[in-house]
Amino acid sequence: MPDYKAPLDDIRFVIERQLATYELWHSLRNFEDLDKNTVEAILSECGKIAGDAIAPCSREADEQGCQLQEGNVAVPQGFADAYQLLCDGGWCSLSGNPEYGGMGLPKSLVAAVDEMVQGACMSFGLLPMLTAGACLAIDAHGSDALKSTYLEKMYSGAWSGAMDLTEPHAGTDLGLIRTRAEPLADDSYAVTGTKIFITWGEHQLAENIIHLVLAKLPDAPAGSRGISMFLVPKYIPDAQGEPGERNRFSCGGLEKKMGIKASPTCVMNFDGARGWLVGEPHKGLQAMFTMMNYERLVVGIQGVGAAEASYQNAVSYARERLQGRSPVGAHSPEKEADNLLVHPDVRRMLLTMRALNEAGRAFYIYVSQWLDIAKFSDDQQRKTQAEALVALLTPVAKGFMTDRAFEVAVLGQQVYGGHGFIREWGQEQLVRDTRITQIYEGTNGVQAMDLVGRKTVATHGQLLDVFVGDVDAFVAGLANKRELSSLITPLQQAIVLLQTTTHSIVQQSADNRFLPGAVAVDYQDMVGYVCYAYMWLRAAAAVRGDDSDFASAKRATAEFYMLKLLPQVDTLARRVVAGSAPVMAMQDDWF
Incomplete structure (x- = not known):
């Protein structure tokens, strides 16, 4: 199986040229002095760790999986050394609050680090990913005492984080959870209940594991309005802040999964475990969504990372595999056959x-830029614009990006033909691993319904208008638009179609409550394809006047996208126009 190589050249291109990220950083509070030498050191060193330390573990880790032994979880060989490298290098602290030992770097830089770690091995990458998300929630909602006790240790990687939402009977509808939290005399709570699907909920790589658990207080209102969030450590810190008494919860089992087999997915049983309230009572869902929204973007990044690995493998195989001859005659007459790259269908894939x-x-860095603006800009108008775009684009980043990532993983497998179905080549693992990205952190159908319901119908399409305004401003600022007309025109046509479709959905939803759910996934795909087209326009604009092979490949790929992939927006619009009737016509007992 070919080695994973971090796509550093393309990451640098997106940051430096396509999205002008240095200009953005220097306009924001805290990042005025962030220079290219620092950024390059971070990216190149992470690329080495991803390629040399993490990626070599991936296949063997998938073979070994995780084992539960008397309540302890044994993880695959190699993970301990790779994790220690992350801890020693401070990689778990990149986006953390500097007041507690974090580096406070912008998300639009940290996101690229996320891709490299996830692309090297998704199972491994979930551990620092969840810790970073838990830190974000604690920093945003926890008391000063909780932040002082936990954040520095978590930023160092000595302590890891986990999120505990789902229960056997309650997944998307968290209002149904039964886990309870009883107040104790010392301002802590006794947490009791069972949580499932808890990623990295138990392991030995970190000396303590900090669980953020959703539970209900005795006086909780019914439904999701009665959820509170509690910090429940595996070991209760002693007076010196070191792991002390073992808390009263345990791992009751490990799920046997289709993919990410090297990541322990735990059943966690809480039996009066001591926990501390994070944020206000009955406001736990809002606090958890601080973490969830972070994780949703990073899940989209996970998908891109795994899809990149699939592409690298497929290209390497296509160059080496001899199979048939070019349709116009032998491309390599000195060989017994030509390689796969002579075949148009392989090139299409x-x-x-x-x-x-x-x-x-480019899209995940674009979304990350708006996150940075929302958090660090002193310009209130820009912050308002950024908050609107983050709200609109987060479900797209999670849903559309991972749907396309799975498509890419499957295409990579297809390039291999029969060998793609065989274990030794690694493509089938990427297909299995990538599949989960469409499911966890809110299934992609739920993301699509959030986009249509809360972000489109509820706002009468105003959030989309903010995005269109950004596209229009970029196009208006382009010099010599004529040479980019083959990209600008189809993008603008697709935007007009998207706006018309949006207006129709908003109007019809007032009288048809089935409509948003019936068209949600098609609509999300429309938005996603338009967003990607905007990214390709910006890429092509960035390489104007550049005759290098890199720039020529960018232009060729941009043209391919506009001619071969963006036209799917037309079909998607027709499917949206078909409305809810074809979906709702079947009687329940006909299924």
Whole structure:
């Protein structure tokens, strides 16, 4: 199986040229002095760790899986050394609050680090990913005492984090949870209940594991309005802040899964475990969504990382595999056959993979830029614009990006033909691993319904108008638009179609409550394809006047995207126009 190599050249291109990220950083509070030498050191060193330390573990880790032994979870060999490298290098602290030992770097830089770690091995990457999300929630909602006790240790990686939402009977509808929290005399709570699907809920890589658990207080209102969030450590810190008494919860089992087998997915049983309230009583869902929204973006980044690995493998195989001859005659007459790259259908698959991956990479950094503006800008108008775009684009980043990532993983497997179905080549693992990204942190159907319901119908399409305004401003600022007309025109046509479709959904939803759910996924795909088209326009604009092979490949891929992939927006619009009737016509007992 080919080695994973961090896509550093493309990451640098997106940051430096396509999205002008240095200009953004220097306009924001705290990042005025963030220079290229620092950024390059971070990116290149992470690329080495991802390629040399994490990626080599991936296949063997998948073979070994995780084992539960007398309540302890044994994780695959190699993970301990790789995790220690992250801890020693401070990689778990990149986006953390500097007041508690974090580096406070912008998300639009940290996101690229996330991709490299996730692309090297998704199972491993989930551990620092969840810790970072838990830190974000504690920093945003926890008391000063909780932040002082936990954040520094978590930023160092000595302590890890986990999120505990789902129960056997309650997944998307968290209002149904039964886990209870009883007040104790010392301002802590006794947490009792069972949580499932808890990623990295138990392991030995960190000396303590900090669980953020959703539970209900005795006086909790019914439904989701009665949820509170509690910090429940595996070991209760002693007076010196070190792991002390073992808390009263345990891992009751490990799920046997389709993919991410090297990541322990735990059943956690809480039996009066001591926990501390994070945020206000009955406001736990809002606090948890601080973490969830972070994780949703990073899940989209996970998908891009795995899809990049699939593309790298598929290209390497296509260059080496001899199979048939070119339709116009032998391309390599000195060999017994030509390689796979002479076949148009193989090129179609590889170009589709590349077009979706590179647009996805630019898109997650684009969304991360708006997160940075929302958090660090002193310009209230820009902050308001950023908050609107983050709200609109977060479900797209999670849902559309991971749907396309799975498509890319499957295409990579298809390039291999029969060998793609065989264990030794690694492509089938990428297909299995990538599949979960469409499911956890809120299934992609739920993301689509959030986009249509809360972000479109409820706002009468105003959030989309903010995005269109950003596209229009970029196009208006382009010099010599004529040379980019083959990209600008189809993008603008797609935007007009998207706006018309949006207006129709908003109008019809007032009288048809089935409509938003019936068209949600198609609508999310429309938005996603338009967003990716915008990324490709910005890429092509950035390489104007550049005759290098890199720039020529960008232009060719941009044209491919506009001609071969963006037209799907037309079909999606027709499906939305078909409305809810075809979906709701079947009687229940006909299924």
